[in-house]
Amino acid sequence: MTSQAADGPDTVVASRRSKITPEREREFFDAVLEQIRECGYDAVTMEGVAATTRCSKSTLYRQWKNKPQFVVAALRANRRARFAGIDTGSLAEDLRQAARAAGQWSGKDTRLLQALGHAMTQDPELKTALRETLVEPEVAALRELLRRGVERGEVRADNPALEYVPAQMFGVLRIRPVLDGEFAGPDYMVRFVEAAVLPALGLD
Amino acid sequence: MTSQAADGPDTVVASRRSKITPEREREFFDAVLEQIRECGYDAVTMEGVAATTRCSKSTLYRQWKNKPQFVVAALRANRRARFAGIDTGSLAEDLRQAARAAGQWSGKDTRLLQALGHAMTQDPELKTALRETLVEPEVAALRELLRRGVERGEVRADNPALEYVPAQMFGVLRIRPVLDGEFAGPDYMVRFVEAAVLPALGLD
DNA sequence: TCATCGATACGGTACCGTACCGATACGGCA
């Protein structure tokens, strides 16, 4: 959508010959996401991002039309699949690893989702971007773990608890700061999986 | 904090003789909470509340120092204990009823918590008010259900799943809109309790 | 050579919190 041609071999020339290197662009994205985490979506300003990255407002507005599109671009550039590599051969251990991984980026992504939680209800594009970058890849990976466990016969396919595992994991991750005043770390998440998720699945 | 002397017999005279009746005050509170749900905390303005309630900004500023204190007052006035009455004699049924109740006010309170979720991380008073009005009463009531179940011998006191029941319930309630795009209604919550919570507790 | 850079100035908009305005209704007092 913006400057660099992200796909294919680097034969394609950027439509505008922007002087903004990919590293520089990542600075902009990191800055705006961090400001969102700290101040909330509404309180983030283009002027603030420009100030902290020592660029001019003009530069930002040349690349992105306005704040919403800028934020969406930043989210899209941050897309990662953190559960992707997990495959230990045991569903229980897969879930423990997922819990540990979730507990690790808990601070960053939970704060981001928290800060954008309401804004996404108003801006459809933002909502879509959030789902595509923070929610769906992880949920899909989680369901893949579960599917493999079912295939191996560790859990019956009609176990009703299967459906709720993603909601449980992300829900607990998200609500912990509200209930206990601190983020859910790896230890907490692993304990939760072992105490509540695995028993409901009939594991352990 | 404001006009009426809420406590004791009505002997105490209000310090300022405000013409704002308790009903009128509730209109202000309802308006600001609804605007928070719809537009988010940051986007709520005193001017907007004044407009929708057809009062003047002066009136609001006479009663409350500024927006944060106004919102805190509104939250405090809305304090309710929705799980309080539940006591069927069976832990499983108590949890089902709690799930049903939670699914009913899901729309209102979840949206409110969603909208205030980030603001509460910045304003300690707001955070305290939110915890005291939306979180702690319900968590306490939930833990009371569980304690009675343990006392009746339905669950062993050292069952590790006990600790996570509140986090599960409120977590799932809160994350459902993000995952599935709709609020968790009574049916969904009851199904969740039966599929995931009760089995982990060894019930049913 | 010339488009993009950083910097800055600009008009427009929105809201803050205060101050002032008559109008009004409460509440003490004859």
Next chain:
DNA sequence: TGCCGTATCGGTACGGTACCGTATCGATGA
């Protein structure tokens, strides 16, 4: 009971602040 002083009412105007998004500038580097 009936009146009058007065504080609060709704309405509005105000200065101050902050940010938006645009325009313009000289400098810079592909």
